[in-house]
Amino acid sequence: MGEKQYGIDNDRVKQYAEDIKAVHAQGLEIAIVIGGGNIFRGLSAEKSGMDRAQADYMGMLATVINSMALQDALEKVGLKTRLLTAIKMEQICEPFIRRRAVRHLEKGRVVIFGAGTGNPYFTTDSAAALRAIEIKADVVLKGTRVDGIYTADPEKDPTATRYTEISFKEVYSKGLNVMDMTAFTLCEENELPIIVFDMNKTGNFMKIAQGEEIGTLVKG
Template identity: 55%
Template sequence: METARPAFERVLLKLSGEALMGDMDYGIDPVYIRRLAGEVKAISDIGVEVAMVIGGGNIFRGAGLAEAGMDRVTGDHMGMLATVINCLSMQDALENLGAYCRVMSALPINAVCEDYIRRRAVRHLEKGRIVLFAAGTGNPFFTTDSAASLRAVEVGADVMIKGTKVDGIYDKDPMKFDDAVKYETVSFDEAVQKRLGVMDTTAIVMCRENNLPVKVFNMNNSGDLMRLIMGENIGTTVKAN
């Protein structure tokens, strides 16, 4: 009997920085990050080429700092550095499980990780290494969602997978409204017009213009990432009309 094959060959997994907090109020929960690393390694072990982008909201968020009076460019650079911290923590968790992993930063920080070079990133993926893209795009005013969509397009990912705290996209916040309705699929244009909060508009347009589908699922549901990779109907798919 033929073994089931993954539905995707190369993926980019986007996680918020808050995802690393687990049940904590701040920072990185070592137990939670080990579980996440285990799920990521599991899909890598079956031959899927995995790239990752992790936000920095568990440490600093540039926009939030700007609202509090800090210079926006300075705040965004601090947020970018927070993503480097998160990527290094994920690299450590993955390597402790025996995975091969590289952190590549859009800001040159040669003492702790590699510079982002597209061709080198693709080569790492081809060799089966998990690649973590840190420091966003390297530019202020761009979110890590935008960085994730950019890197996914640059390395030729089949899909961008966004891990969240809910099991897909709803017409309103399911945490606040019991009658919230979940979408199975939604178009990029609908996501923008209805302001569904999938990603910022820049990221959505990047995916739309490059025909890169996005899958949104609950990273807290253990095993859902593998099921999604194997082609099960998990979460919500955002795609062209």
């Protein structure tokens, strides 16, 4: 999580915490879903011969490790948090219950959702879309290392240009890779907009919260 290819970059996690604190101070309710690819990737393990379901469960546990790291960083900057997971781990977190999650948000706590959906074969993107719909979120912010959706992979094609806004149907027709199809379809069917942005650039989260055109907006 952060600049490191493997493991947790504590400096980057601290930056995330400060960015989240600044936005939370604006009175916004914030719920977070974190992946676990910096520790373990289920799909990669499957390719090396591991059972897919077993590998996915291991990936879910990796998301909990990342969630705990972020929770610690958030609490160190003075925020009240709750970690809710789709797999029961009573000693370290609460089980996911939709009404409880909503109540935590109403009380001003930052809610972190760990362990994906609790089911194998579903990605972190799908977990984020599902939880966002369940808590009636206004928008899904997909933080990546790229500052939006491009006509092509900007890391491979220097002529690629960024979309500031694009519709769900255009993403389909152009074959653009925003998130996995299950998650993307969930957002489209529930009229839930998505903003893809560079989460590693300090201040971007606040700029989005203040209505600035950061990254790419997917809607309609």
